[in-house]
Every structure is written in C-alpha cells, then in structure tokens.
Amino acid sequence: MDLLSECKASEMFEGQVVVYKHLYAYIDSMCLKWCLELNIPDIIHNHGQPISLHDLVSTLQVPPPKIGGVHRLMRHLAHNGFFRVVKIHDENNDNEEEKEAYALTVASKLLVKGTEHCLAPMTKCALDPTLSGAYHFLGKWTFEENLTLADVSLGTNLWEFFSKNPSYLSFFNESMISDSQMLKLALQDHRPVFEGLESIVDVGGANGTISKIINAMFPELKCIVFDLPHVVENLSGSNNLSFVGGDMFHYIPHADAVLLKGILHDWDDEHCVKILRNCKDAILNTNVKKGKIIVIDTVINEKSDEYELTQMKLRMDIVMTNVNGKERSEEELKKLFLEVGFQDYKISPLNVIYSLIEIYP
Known part of the structure; x- marks a missing residue:
C-alpha cells in the first residue's frame, strides 16, 4: 500500500x-x-x-x-x-x-573582530570540525546508556578533552567570553537583581568576564570567580574581584548570592541537584537574609515564544547532548528547585535568548 x-x-x-x-x-x-x-x-x-x-x-x-x-x-x-x-x-x-x-x-x-561584542570566537568554536562533527554520532549515542555525545565521538567527556587539549580549551573559553560580553547590554537593565548584595560567587566563571561586568556596575560588591584550579591558577584579581579554585560538586564559597551563568544546562538533573544544594549551603552560611541564587540560562517556552526563537532554543538543546545536559522549560526547572527545597523563584527575560532566574531559599 x-x-x-x-x-x-x-x-x-x-x-x-x-x-x-x-x-x-x-x-x-x-x-x-x-x-x-x-x-x-x-x-x-x-x-x-x-x-x-x-x-x-x-x-x-x-x-x-x-x-x-x-x-x-x-x-x-x-x-x-x-x-x-x-x-x-x-x-x-x-x-x-x-x-x-x-x-x-x-x-x-557582530562578527567583526576586535569589537566589544564580537561573536566570531563563538561561531568558530561551534563550527570547528572536531566539535561539530560529534553530531554525526547521534545515532550511536542514542543506545549508549551513560555516555555523552562527546564520549562517543571523542572517546572522552568534553571537559577532559579540553583539559588534555589546551588549544581547544582556549578556543572554548574565548567562545564563552564572547557570549558573556553580549550579556553586558542586558545586565544594565537588571541592576536591582544585584542591589543590596555585599558578595557574590560566580560559579564556573572561567576568566571572570561576567564578574568583571558586575563589578564595574557595583564596585563595592565583592565578586569571587570560582572554577576548577587549572582554569583559574594563572588568573589574578583586582580590588573586589578574586579567583578561587575548587570543585562545585564538593563545595561553593560562602556569599550573599551565587551566580550560575550557563551552568545548569551543562548537566543532567542529578548533577544539577548537587550543584543547587551546594549553592543553597553557600548562601545559608551568610548573615544576609536575602541570599539567593541567580541563574542565567535558556528557558524553553514553546507556547509563548515565536517559532524561530523556539527553533533556535531547541537546536541549543540538542547541542547539550555533547555533555548530557539540556535546555529546560520552566516546569523542568521548578522540579529541580522543589527537590532541593527552595521556597520560591522568579523568572525574568534577560535578552531574547537567555532568562534571568532568581531562586530563594
């Protein structure tokens, strides 16, 4: 037939x-x-x-x-x-x-080199044959229970690949910096989110691009950039900005607020719960009653977003198979927050792609 x-x-x-x-x-x-x-x-x-x-x-x-x-x-x-x-x-x-x-x-x-908001590094990283070639292995990845797409295509997880290939790590970091620079425009309109805070720890903050932006907005705010030791070992701070090495799955330095920019989407639900619990411990160990976690991530909203925007977000969601992460809907995020025991949260649009989420203990 x-x-x-x-x-x-x-x-x-x-x-x-x-x-x-x-x-x-x-x-x-x-x-x-x-x-x-x-x-x-x-x-x-x-x-x-x-x-x-x-x-x-x-x-x-x-x-x-x-x-x-x-x-x-x-x-x-x-x-x-x-x-x-x-x-x-x-x-x-x-x-x-x-x-x-x-x-x-x-x-x-946005692709002209040397400009403040240049996205050329992000574009070149995403289109690198070694990294983009991973998506030829989606079929094999489907049947590998515990492996990421990077495990299948590169033979190791993405973070280990970067640690063993410094040129690719630099490549990746430059792409993340270019993405973070774009947020400078958006954060200017969200100053109240950081007002009243005396300290903030930027988890997975790499070279501190976001922290430097926040520090410029609030010079009196103590900003701690927290990342793996090998990422921050050669970086030096200034004034109220410092770099601390460690593992977010073990502990997070105490601060009035914890910033997670592009972190939760890198991990599955189990790992996100561990991260959020450590974030909660970090803010509960301060004397500030208004401690909170600030998440900057993509939120999928197929019902209200335009078709083209949803298409882009869904593509970004597939990108996260490289690390067994995902872009989440509000319902999926809320489930994580409730499991950790948070009392409330607020989602605000940051720019077209990202949302700003404030989570309260």
Whole structure:
C-alpha cells in the first residue's frame, strides 16, 4: 500500500520542501564558516562603506573562475540576513552608473573582530570540525546508556578533552567570553537583581568576564570567580574581584548570592541537584537574609515564544547532548528547585535568548 496514496500532490511537494530544507540546513553553517575564514565582515568594515563584488574579490585575490562562486555565497548570506545588498555609484564610470554592493547588517557587525561584542570566537568554536562533527554520532549515542555525545565521538567527556587539549580549551573559553560580553547590554537593565548584595560567587566563571561586568556596575560588591584550579591558577584579581579554585560538586564559597551563568544546562538533573544544594549551603552560611541564587540560562517556552526563537532554543538543546545536559522549560526547572527545597523563584527575560532566574531559599 502506498503510504502517501491519500495525500494530494501539493501536500507531498510541501513535505519534500521540509525534508530538503533540513537536509541542506548545514549549508547555512558552512557558508557562515566560509565568511569568517575569509574575514569578509572585517574586509567590509575596513572598506569604510558597502563593498562591490569587484572590490571584494580583488581584496581577496580570488581567481577569475571562482568569482561567480563568491557571488553565489554572498547572495546566500545576504538572503539569510548577514549582508544587505545596496546600490552605490560606480566611481570608475563617467555615467555614474549604479552597481550592487554588500553592506554589513547587525548580524555581520557582530562578527567583526576586535569589537566589544564580537561573536566570531563563538561561531568558530561551534563550527570547528572536531566539535561539530560529534553530531554525526547521534545515532550511536542514542543506545549508549551513560555516555555523552562527546564520549562517543571523542572517546572522552568534553571537559577532559579540553583539559588534555589546551588549544581547544582556549578556543572554548574565548567562545564563552564572547557570549558573556553580549550579556553586558542586558545586565544594565537588571541592576536591582544585584542591589543590596555585599558578595557574590560566580560559579564556573572561567576568566571572570561576567564578574568583571558586575563589578564595574557595583564596585563595592565583592565578586569571587570560582572554577576548577587549572582554569583559574594563572588568573589574578583586582580590588573586589578574586579567583578561587575548587570543585562545585564538593563545595561553593560562602556569599550573599551565587551566580550560575550557563551552568545548569551543562548537566543532567542529578548533577544539577548537587550543584543547587551546594549553592543553597553557600548562601545559608551568610548573615544576609536575602541570599539567593541567580541563574542565567535558556528557558524553553514553546507556547509563548515565536517559532524561530523556539527553533533556535531547541537546536541549543540538542547541542547539550555533547555533555548530557539540556535546555529546560520552566516546569523542568521548578522540579529541580522543589527537590532541593527552595521556597520560591522568579523568572525574568534577560535578552531574547537567555532568562534571568532568581531562586530563594
């Protein structure tokens, strides 16, 4: 029996589009990788104005047979929002004929190197063949009861892989720093969250990017960056910012508040409960009655988020198979909070991607 015998031809064609759309979705990522490898956002930025295809390929020194290929790639990236096609006057033409040129959009401006909110490190890390290649092993991962996707693809868990490969650890840390820099804009609108606190410990804070942002907002607030010893051993603090080595599964330094930025989504429920219990112990051992845990993470909300945003969050959820973590819904987070014995929590939108969650003991 033909499974599709009752379907109209138009319906089958629509289904074909869905299949092909996902079949070739990786092309979007590969075009973006090409764009960064050739430093095209930087070239347009340094050009000082929208750049024509002729000037772009001349700067890149592209051989003539590949100029058409560059045009096709730029057309694809422009269609997907990375560049804007505009008209400019041809200065080399006496008739001042207009020609097409590529201008930066907000998305490609975020890829220009050396800027405060550059996401190029995050993009390059995510598209590295060794790391992104892990997702070819999702089928095998499905039947490995206790292994992460990294265990299956790399032969070890992701954190051990980073510790044994310093270049990749640096690569990963740079990507996390670029992501954290984006939060600087959002945190400015959430100052009340930190008001009244005398101390805060940034768990898994790496080089202290988030703590430095908070410290700049509240110079009198004592910020403790807490991470594994090998992560913080060569880092030095200043004024009210310090670095402490340790393991969050054993203990967390005492403070009025504990910050977990992008931590809970790295772990399964069992490990999250351990982390949250240690966080609770850390804030209950201070004299402040308003102690709390501050979580910055993605919260999946399929009912209220727009389709494109939900799609991105669900993709990020699949990314977390690398470490057996997950992006959670409010219901899943609430379950964790109740298991640890927290009395209340509050979720506020931080930016489009992340939410800010305050948990009270």
